[in-house]
Amino acid sequence: MEIELSESQRAVQALARRFAREKLSAAGVETDRTHRFPAEIVAELGRLGLLGIFVPERFGGAGADHVSYALAIEEIAVECAATAVILSAHSSLAEWPILGVGNERQKQYFLPRMARGEWLGCFALTEPQAGSDAAGIKSRAVRAGDYYTINGTKNFITNGPQASVAIVFASTDASQGHRGISAFVVETNTPGWQVVRVEDKMGIHGAHSAQLSFTDLRVPRENLLGEEGQGFKIAMQTLDGGRIGIAAQAVGIARAALEASLSYAAQRQAFGAPIAKYQAIQWKLADMAVEIDAARLLTLRAARLKDNGQRCTKESAMAKLFASEAAMRAATQAVQIHGGYGYTREFKVERYFRDAKITELYEGTSEIQRLVIANNILGLR
Ligand code: CAA
Numbered sequence: 078m079e080i081e082l083s084e085s086q087r088a089v090q091a092l093a094r095r096f097a098r099e100k101l102s103a104a105g106v107e108t109d110r111t112h113r114f115p116a117e118i119v120a121e122l123g124r125l126g127l128l129g130i131f132v133p134e135r136f137g138g139a140g141a142d143h144v145s146y147a148l149a150i151e152e153i154a155v156e157c158a159a160t161a162v163i164l165s166a167h168s169s170l171a172e173w174p175i176l177g178v179g180n181e182r183q184k185q186y187f188l189p190r191m192a193r194g195e196w197l198g199c200f201a202l203t204e205p206q207a208g209s210d211a212a213g214i215k216s217r218a219v220r221a222g223d224y225y226t227i228n229g230t231k232n233f234i235t236n237g238p239q240a241s242v243a244i245v246f247a248s249t250d251a252s253q254g255h256r257g258i259s260a261f262v263v264e265t266n267t268p269g270w271q272v273v274r275v276e277d278k279m280g281i282h283g284a285h286s287a288q289l290s291f292t293d294l295r296v297p298r299e300n301l302l303g304e305e306g307q308g309f310k311i312a313m314q315t316l317d318g319g320r321i322g323i324a325a326q327a328v329g330i331a332r333a334a335l336e337a338s339l340s341y342a343a344q345r346q347a348f349g350a351p352i353a354k355y356q357a358i359q360w361k362l363a364d365m366a367v368e369i370d371a372a373r374l375l376t377l378r379a380a381r382l383k384d385n386g387q388r389c390t391k392e393s394a395m396a397k398l399f400a401s402e403a404a405m406r407a408a409t410q411a412v413q414i415h416g417g418y419g420y421t422r423e424f425k426v427e428r429y430f431r432d433a434k435i436t437e438l439y440e441g442t443s444e445i446q447r448l449v450i451a452n453n454i455l456g457l458r
Contacts, residue, residue, distance in 0.1 A: 080377065082144070089130070089145040093152035096125060105157030108283030109428050114239055115283050118160055123194020127164060132172055137189030143318065143380040147325040151373070154329025155336070158432040159283030161329060162439075165322030166235040166284075167191070171198020174244050174315045175262060178303045183262060187242055196241035200319075201231040201263075201289060202312050208232070209445050212255035212309055216247035216291065220298065225249070225261065227294040230273075233439070237287030238272045240265050245291070246312055249305045258308035262300045269294035280431030317390050318383055319440045320397035324376040327400035327436040328369060334404070334411035334429045335365045341415055341424075352414070361410045368407065372400035391453035398446035401436035408433040 082090070100118060108115050122128050130146045132138020146168060154161035175187050190196040207213040216229025227247050231237075243263045250257035263270070273288040303311055339362060342353035352358045375396040382389040411426040412419035419426045437443045451457075 080374065082148070085141065086145045086148060089139075089141055090148040090152060092125065093127065093149035096121070096127075097152045097156040101153065101156035101160060105160070105283075105428075106425070108157065108159050109280075110282075112282040114285055115157070115160055115163075116239075118157075119163060119197065119239075120194055122160075122164060123192075126192075128167060128194040128197075129172070129188070129192020130168060132176060132188050132192045136176070136184055136192065138172075138192040142384040143321060144377055144384060147321055147376050147380045150322050150325035151329040151332070151376075154326040155333045157283065158326055158330050158429075159281040161326040162235055162281055162284045162323075162435075163197075165319065165326060166200060167198045169319040169322045170200030170315055171236075171240070171242060171244055173318050174200075174260065174302055174311055177314065178260070178307075178311050179262065182299065183302070187262060191242060197236055197239050198242045198244070199234050199236040199240035200315065201234050201237070201243050201245045203232050203234070205230055205232050205288075209442060211312060212258070214246060214248065214258065216245075217251065218247035218249050218259060218261065218296070220249065223298045225259075225296045225298065225301070227261070227263075227269075227291045227296060229291050231289040231291075233276065233286045234289055235284055235286050235439070237289050238275055238285045243270075243289075244302070244315070245296075246308050247291075253306060255309040256306050258312070259305045260302040260308035260311045261296050262302055263294065263296050267294055267296065279434060280428065281435055313390075316440055317388070317393050320393040320446075321376060321379045321383065321389070323436055323440045324372065324379070324393070324396035324400040327397070327404035327433065328372045328376055330429050330433045330436065331365065331369045331372065331400070331404040331407035334407040334426060334433075335362065335369060337424070337426050337429070338362060338365065338411045338414045341418075358414055361414060365407045365410060368399075368403035372396070372403045375399055391450055394441070394446040394449040394453075397436075397440065398443055398450070401433070402443060404429075404433040404436055 126139035129138030134140040218225040218227045249259040269292045271290045276286045379392040379396045408430040
């Protein structure tokens with residue numbers, strides 16, 4: 078596989094890196110401490126074109142590719158993993174299904190506003206009793222005339238409280254199981270949309286994960302994405318791309334853990350020398366560096382397949398699985414290298430440790446990624 082980045086991909090990477098270093102270093106600490114949604118940072122992402130990064134120019138986006146998207150997410154996650162997932166959920170999980178499956182009217186209406194950052198997006202699939210088993214959702218959409226009426230509850234919805242647009246999954250024919258699920262683009266100012274609560278989480282505090290409730294939410298028929306019964310496939314195709322974003326986020330967190338460890342190990346003295354002189358520390362640093370490169374290569378491979386219009390189900394699951402577990406290992410070792418200081422709020426590594434964990438959980442747990450990979454290599458799907 079060709080791994081050389083093009084000039085435009087390098088330009089996006091440089092732009093995101095500069096923005097992250099200048100604007101996110103302090104904001105990452107602040108949002109973690111206050112749990113505040115970083116609205117001004119998100120607005121800035123919109124001005125820079127990063128909220129419509131792979132949206133074609135004719136729909137108001139930057140017209141870049143998924144490789145650029147992954148590079149940008151990584152840079153942002155180095156400084157603020159919460160901002161990275163706000164961007165990733167908006168792009169991969171809300172813009173992509175409209176772009177990939179929506180009709181011309183839906184694209185014209187939603188994408189320019191989303192790409193400019195006027196409307197933030199979210200993806201409402203998970204329910205209290207349906208996380209890994211996404212086909213088990215209980216939300217129902219009943220059609221009468223030109224409207225569907227949706228009732229149900231959604232859980233852990235990233236950007237739920239701030240979103241103006243949501244991709245909502247509900248069953249239009251419960252007797253058909255996963256083949257009865259349909260997808261809708263919903264404007265969240267529709268009566269019946271309610272944010273029930275925002276979860277108090279271990280990490281990524283700036284990204285708000287909400288429980289949502291829909292009570293007789295009336296959605297115009299023209300907001301159906303694709304056709305009735307295609308919703309589950311749309312969700313799976315969307316997650317194929319979403320997992321690339323989470324893999325890139327994990328690479329960014331792991332890189333932050335390594336960078337902090339390198340600098341700490343160079344200055345921290347023990348037994349008369351900087352701890353970087355000792356093999357016990359060097360081997361940890363070496364393992365972190367190897368895993369970060371491997372994780373990035375897997376992530377860019379999946380992104381490249383997506384850009385080529387090829388299916389990337391297995392590859393994005395591999396990238397997300399490896400990168401998230403590598404991030405957790407890197408963050409764990411970073412705390413270890415920092416010793417007792419690593420367990421205090423004075424050093425950022427304790428945040429990396431808390432932020433890394435979620436990458437093994439959302440957009441499919443590590444167990445689900447292994448299932449997807451196994452199904453693919455066994456030829457079961
Ligand atoms: N692309 C296209 N079609 C796909 C597909 C894919 N990647 N994966 C499955 N399908 C199709 C299958 O071909 C099959 O088609 P038929 O109807 O023709 O039979 C159909 O979908 C059902 O497939 P499965 O039998 O494999 O479905 P399943 O019920 O066994 O579930 C699963 C498979 C992989 C476990 C799936 O449920 C899954 O991915 N679960 C995890 C859900 C998840 O990731 N949730 C994340 C929520 S979003 C989030 O976390 C956002 C956030 O906060 C940031």
